[in-house]
Amino acid sequence: DAGITQSPRHKVTETGTPVTLRCHQTENHRYMYWYRQDPGHGLRLIHYSYGVKDTDKGEVSDGYSVSRSKTEDFLLTLESATSSQTSVYFCAHGESTYEQYFGPGTRLTVT
């Protein structure tokens, strides 16, 4: 399973509610990433982390925040979910920036 899990795997929520997605890796890797995948767009980077408490924005970061208080956990928060954030969210990790191992994904629907 590439040493990575995501929870929840599926979630339906209403517009305006906060949502937190969790990514957990067991490989002690330094780098972690959050992507979203939408038809016609491919995988797009939301945020990434290069160490505990070290995070930065990707290309589609508006409306999202992240936190990494432990090496193994990387949280993605939608402060106030919107329908445009309906998507499949993938987390990835790697020891170097040349490798990325993806989690199973979270399917989020915002109604």
Add this chain to the structure above:
Amino acid sequence: GQNIDQPTEMTATEGAIVQINCTYQTSGFNGLFWYQQHAGEAPTFLSYNVLDGLEEKGRFSSFLSRSKGYSYLLLKELQMKDSASYLCAVSMNTGFQKLVFGTGTRLLVSP
């Protein structure tokens, strides 16, 4: 900016050979990745090219021409299980190595 193009869909017959092309225009190019993604699953790493030429790994080979901004993934002796999406991703060095993904090529292998 960056632009990555690959065909949306391809079909092929079991036992045949198929070539999936990827062209890119990016700044700070560092290398090119190919990932395989079965429907509803996580992307999995197939290959990484940083130098010009062909990299062979079993039934799969990947080629890169940096001067032409071109890569292809070659799949030989196609099997039904090769039906999946194939994602081309460019590694960019913008202070931090990031992957920028194409929209993917859905390959359907028929008997």
